[in-house]
Amino acid sequence: MATRLASEGASVFVQHHAAHDADQPWGSDDLDAVRAGILERLAPHARFGDLGADLAQPDAPAQVIDAARAAIGRLDILVCNHARSGGDGSIFDMTADRLSGHFDVNARSTLLLTRHFADQFSGVDVRDDADASRPGDVETTSGPFDEFATGRVIWMTSGQLLGPMRGEVAYAASKAALASVTPTVAAELLGRGILLNTVNPGPVNTGYLDADTSDRAPETVAEVLASMPFGRFGQPDDVARLIAWLVSSEGRWTTGQVLTSDGGFSLT
Numbered sequence: 001m002a003t004r005l006a007s008e009g010a011s012v013f014v015q016h017h018a019a020h021d022a023d024q025p026w027g028s029d030d031l032d033a034v035r036a037g038i039l040e041r042l043a044p045h046a047r048f049g050d051l052g053a054d055l056a057q058p059d060a061p062a063q064v065i066d067a068a069r070a071a072i073g074r075l076d077i078l079v080c081n082h083a084r085s086g087g088d089g090s091i092f093d094m095t096a097d098r099l100s101g102h103f104d105v106n107a108r109s110t111l112l113l114t115r116h117f118a119d120q121f122s123g124v125d126v127r128d129d130a131d132a133s134r135p136g137d138v139e140t141t142s143g144p145f146d147e148f149a150t151g152r153v154i155w156m157t158s159g160q161l162l163g164p165m166r167g168e169v170a171y172a173a174s175k176a177a178l179a180s181v182t183p184t185v186a187a188e189l190l191g192r193g194i195l196l197n198t199v200n201p202g203p204v205n206t207g208y209l210d211a212d213t214s215d216r217a218p219e220t221v222a223e224v225l226a227s228m229p230f231g232r233f234g235q236p237d238d239v240a241r242l243i244a245w246l247v248s249s250e251g252r253w254t255t256g257q258v259l260t261s262d263g264g265f266s267l268t
Contacts, residue, residue: 001079004240005247006041006048013049013068013075014038015082020054024085025215026207047072055082056104061112069120077247078117079154080110083175085208086215088168098170106174114153114185114196121151121192145193152247153189155182155198157258162200162266179258186256195255197246202262204234229264238263 006012014034021028035050042048049071053060068075084105087098158165160176179198186196203224207213214221225233242261245251260266 001081001236001240001243002038003041004237004244005077006038006043006046008244008248009043009046010077011047011072012038012042013051013072015051015053015055015064017052017054017082020084024208026210026213055109055113056084056101058108058112061109062116065113065116065119074120075117075151077152077154078113079243079247080113081154081156082106082109083156084171088170090167091169094169099173102170102174103177106171107177110155110178111181111185114155114189117151117153118189118192118194121194147252148249149193150252151189151192151194152251153194153196154243154246155196157198157200159200159202159260159262159266161258162260182258183256190255195252197251197254197256198258199239199242199246200258200260200262200266201239201242202234202260202265203228204236204239206236209233227265227268229268232263234263234265 002012002014016029016031016034018028018031031050035048039048049068051064051067053064055061055064065075082105084102087101089098155178157175157179158172160172161179165172179200182196182198189196203209208215209221209225211218211221225231239261242259246254246259
């Protein structure tokens, strides 16, 4: 996503938390290589920045948005592609800590990142809740917005509403929360000229589906692969193409949607 948007002229700021991936079978990325890969796609006058931040921490979303604004200026696009992996289980394994661990990263931080991103479009910078509206209050708009000058927010879900994810109850619940609240938050953001859409990309192989680094049984991976209509798992660019369209002027008439782009996986 970062390299595709960079290739299309965007300034890019990325958040990372290598310690999380280091504990996974596929391991963490080489951050210097990640930076180099983005920088080589960056347009001549575009800016780049990055920050290591653990989104399980309540203050991290505000810190990420502040650092991004300091590095590249006003933010037009927010893509929430982070997620916690591991430490999950079935309903029979659930504990308060397991549920909170996934909700804090997958749902809470996404909502807070979106809130702080949206502060830019309010006319004032809101850094506390002292003047928060009462529950149920609806912010009034200043009139019609320029459809070519809207902010864009992209959330990621995982198709939990389309089928079961046995053994991943905490992850499924936290990601399903984003899909379910998409219309509500999209309606509120629209009052500030921001378009929100949520994407379900299906199984995208970022290393967790390779035979030597998967956290799933080989027979399970083989069974899922055999069911894929095009004979392959999704690749990161499959998702990036859709997101690049959604945040472009071509996607300006789409908001409040949960879009499945999974190569037909949900139909098998």
